[in-house]
Amino acid sequence: MSLRWWRKKDQEPAPGKEEESAAAPAETLAPESPPAPASPPKRPPAQPVVEPLPPPPSREGRSSWLARLSGGLTRTRSGFTDQLRGLFGGTDQVDDELFDDLEAILIQADCGPRATSDLVQLIRSRAEESSAFDPEAAMKAIRDSVRERLTRSLKPMNIDTPPAVVLIVGVNGVGKTTTIAKMARLFQAYGKRIMLVAGDTFRAGAIEQLTIWSQRLGCEIMKGKAGGDPSAIVFDAVSAARARGVDLVLVDTAGRLQTQSNLMDELGKIRRVIQKVIPEAPHETFLILDATTGQNALSQAKVFNDMVPLSGLVLTKLDGTAKGGVVVALADHLELPIRFLGVGEGVDDLDNFRPDEFVDALFS
Numbered sequence: 001m002s003l004r005w006w007r008k009k010d011q012e013p014a015p016g017k018e019e020e021s022a023a024a025p026a027e028t029l030a031p032e033s034p035p036a037p038a039s040p041p042k043r044p045p046a047q048p049v050v051e052p053l054p055p056p057p058s059r060e061g062r063s064s065w066l067a068r069l070s071g072g073l074t075r076t077r078s079g080f081t082d083q084l085r086g087l088f089g090g091t092d093q094v095d096d097e098l099f100d101d102l103e104a105i106l107i108q109a110d111c112g113p114r115a116t117s118d119l120v121q122l123i124r125s126r127a128e129e130s131s132a133f134d135p136e137a138a139m140k141a142i143r144d145s146v147r148e149r150l151t152r153s154l155k156p157m158n159i160d161t162p163p164a165v166v167l168i169v170g171v172n173g174v175g176k177t178t179t180i181a182k183m184a185r186l187f188q189a190y191g192k193r194i195m196l197v198a199g200d201t202f203r204a205g206a207i208e209q210l211t212i213w214s215q216r217l218g219c220e221i222m223k224g225k226a227g228g229d230p231s232a233i234v235f236d237a238v239s240a241a242r243a244r245g246v247d248l249v250l251v252d253t254a255g256r257l258q259t260q261s262n263l264m265d266e267l268g269k270i271r272r273v274i275q276k277v278i279p280e281a282p283h284e285t286f287l288i289l290d291a292t293t294g295q296n297a298l299s300q301a302k303v304f305n306d307m308v309p310l311s312g313l314v315l316t317k318l319d320g321t322a323k324g325g326v327v328v329a330l331a332d333h334l335e336l337p338i339r340f341l342g343v344g345e346g347v348d349d350l351d352n353f354r355p356d357e358f359v360d361a362l363f364s
C-alpha cells in the first residue's frame, strides 16, 4: 500500500483550501458548514474519495512484521553482514589487511567511529587470544556486541496514562507524518483511542495530508487554519483529548532546520503549551530520523535536543539504505532509546524497535 498517492495533491493544494482553513477555528473532523452559495451557484469542489484502511494485521503472530523487517534490511545485510561474512570466511590469516578491511566495512555501513574502533579492537583481541582464526566466532562476537549496544539505552515507553501526548519532531521530509499514521495504526491494533493533531500549519497541504490519514485510519483529528499558530491547535487538542477520554495524542509538527530559528523556537512554545494542560506532558518526544542521512542524524539529534528534550528516536527509510549500521552509531552516541523502525512506505511498515529482532534480521 503506497503512501505516494497524496504527494501530487500536496504540491497543488485543493483550490480554496487555504481560505477555507483560514476562516476556521481549531476543529475536529466534524463536517464543516458549507460556504454561502455564490450567484450563479457553482458546483461544490470534488471531495477526494478516501478509502478506509483494512483492519491492521494481527498482533498475535508478528510474522508479518518480521518479514517486513527482514525485507527492509536487505540492502544493509548485503552491504554489512554479507561483507563481514565474506571477509572472515575468505581468510585463514589474520593480518593488518583484515583489520583495515573490517574497519572499511563498518565505516561504510555507517556504524560510526566509536563502534567501528571498538569492534575492530574486539576482533583483534579475539584473534590474539586464539591460535586459529574462527570466522563463526568472529561473527558472533560482532553480533553480540551490536546487540549489547542497542540494548543499553532501552527503557519502557511512558504512554500508559491517558491521554498520553507524543510530540513528533524532525527536519523536512524525514517521514514524521507518515510515522504518525503508522504509529496510530499500530496502537489501534492494541485498541487505543487515538487523536491526531495537525501541528504543521507551515507547509501547504500538510493539514490535508494528516486529515486524509485520519479518514483512512478512522481516528479523530484536531486541526486549525493553514498558517495559524500551531500552539493554539495543540492546546485545544490536548484539552479536548483529556475531556474525551482519548488514549494517545500524536502531535505532528512542521519539518524544520536548525537554521530556521523561528521554527525551532516554536517547538519550545508547543511544548510549554502542552504542559499548561498536562504538566507532565509531552510524555514522549520523538525525533524522526531518515536512516539514509547517515551520520548527519547525530547532529540533528543534538540540535533538536537543545530545543525540546527528546525521549526517543524513530528511524525511517531503513529499506532505502545499505547503511543501516547507523542504528548502532545512534545507540552508541546518544543516550536515547530507539523506539520505532520504519522499513517502507506502507502503513504497516513500522513497529517497535526490539534489539533482538533487529540483530536476528540483520545477521540471519
Ligand SMILES: Nc1nc2c(ncn2[C@@H]2O[C@H](COP(=O)(O)OP(=O)(O)OP(=O)(O)O)[C@@H](O)[C@H]2O)c(=O)[nH]1
Binding pocket: 003, 004, 170, 171, 172, 173, 174, 175, 176, 177, 178, 179, 200, 203, 206, 253, 254, 255, 256, 316, 317, 318, 319, 320, 342, 343, 344, 345, 349
Ligand atoms: N521507503 C520509505 N519511505 C518512507 C518511510 N517513511 C516515510 N517515507 C516516505 O517519505 C516521504 C515523506 O514522508 P512524510 O511523512 O510526509 O515526511 P514529513 O517528515 O512529514 O515531511 P514534512 O512534513 O514535509 O517535513 C513520503 O513519500 C513517505 O512515504 C519509510 O520507512 N520507508
Ligand SMILES: [Mg+2]
Binding pocket: 176, 177, 178, 200, 206, 252, 253, 254, 255
Ligand atoms: Mg509532515
